[in-house]
Amino acid sequence: MKNKKSAGILSKKFFGKFILLASAAAITVSSLASCTVDEALTVADSLARRYYLEESAEPTQATETAPTEASTQTPTSEPVVQIEPDPTSADEPVEQPYYVSFAMPFLDKAHGGVDYRVTQSFSSTHGGLDIGVYWGTPILAATDGKVVYAYNDGDISSTSGDLRWTYGTFVVIESYDGVYRTYYAHMSRKAVNVGDVVKQGDTVGYSGNTGRVSSSSSGPYAGTHLHFEVRVWNGSSFIKQDPKLYLPWWN
Numbered sequence: 083m084k085n086k087k088s089a090g091i092l093s094k095k096f097f098g099k100f101i102l103l104a105s106a107a108a109i110t111v112s113s114l115a116s117c118t119v120d121e122a123l124t125v126a127d128s129l130a131r132r133y134y135l136e137e138s139a140e141p142t143q144a145t146e147t148a149p150t151e152a153s154t155q156t157p158t159s160e161p162v163v164q165i166e167p168d169p170t171s172a173d174e175p176v177e178q179p180y181y182v183s184f185a186m187p188f189l190d191k192a193h194g195g196v197d198y199r200v201t202q203s204f205s206s207t208h209g210g211l212d213i214g215v216y217w218g219t220p221i222l223a224a225t226d227g228k229v230v231y232a233y234n235d236g237d238i239s240s241t242s243g244d245l246r247w248t249y250g251t252f253v254v255i256e257s258y259d260g261v262y263r264t265y266y267a268h269m270s271r272k273a274v275n276v277g278d279v280v281k282q283g284d285t286v287g288y289s290g291n292t293g294r295v296s297s298s299s300s301g302p303y304a305g306t307h308l309h310f311e312v313r314v315w316n317g318s319s320f321i322k323q324d325p326k327l328y329l330p331w332w333n
């Protein structure tokens with residue numbers, strides 16, 4: 083009876099790992115479109131390792147050898163992976179993996195909000211998505227997370243070297259797993275401060291035209307708009323990715 087119970091717990095853990103792997107793979111695949119192969123591998127490797135952080139106490143090989151197969155396998159030169167007994171008691175809840183989901187950074191008309199127009203897409207020279215919205219539109223957290231940067235217009239100059247151009251008033255949110263950062267720039271006002279914990283959909287500020295924007299309604303820096311970025315941790319730094327890979331409007 084005790085063994086059966088243990089086997090059940092192990093199966094549950096294996097299943098959890100499979101979900102983790104599948105999740106990491108799915109997110110990785112969606113991140114690859116704009117990367118070179120090397121970058122893609124680095125990002126994939128980083129994501130896989132991050133998703134294994136919670137699992138690091140156990141050998142990853144265990145997922146490849148089911149207990150029933152182990153007993154019937156012919157001996158090989160490779161060491162047989164022993165399944166460690168589950169150290170947790172059956173009454174402890176199984177830890178659930180943390181998933182990062184993305185939502186719209188403001189309410190569009192279909193959801194009771196405002197009209198918008200993408201005025202500039204992601205490219206090698208433009209690391210985010212420019213979305214034209216009316217001045218003062220509430221800007222919403224695209225993911226759960228923690229505020230890691232929150233600056234008012236003028237805090238950082240365009241020549242400080244910190245940024246390639248001025249974001250004006252902007253906020254950066256990092257997902258709980260430390261993999262994703264989302265940037266909300268050119269706002270008229272910020273509504274959060276560094277260290278604040280936000281839930282997806284919380285107001286982080288209000289759209290505006292601070293920083294490097296043009297006064298015209300067209301062109302690369304078109305007047306009032308949200309400059310929205312998604313950056314993904316690759317093991318050593320955060321790499322800008324096309325927000326269209328993540329936002330539900332395009333997925």
Ligand SMILES: [Zn+2]
Pocket residue numbers: 202208210211212309310
């Ligand atoms: Zn922009």
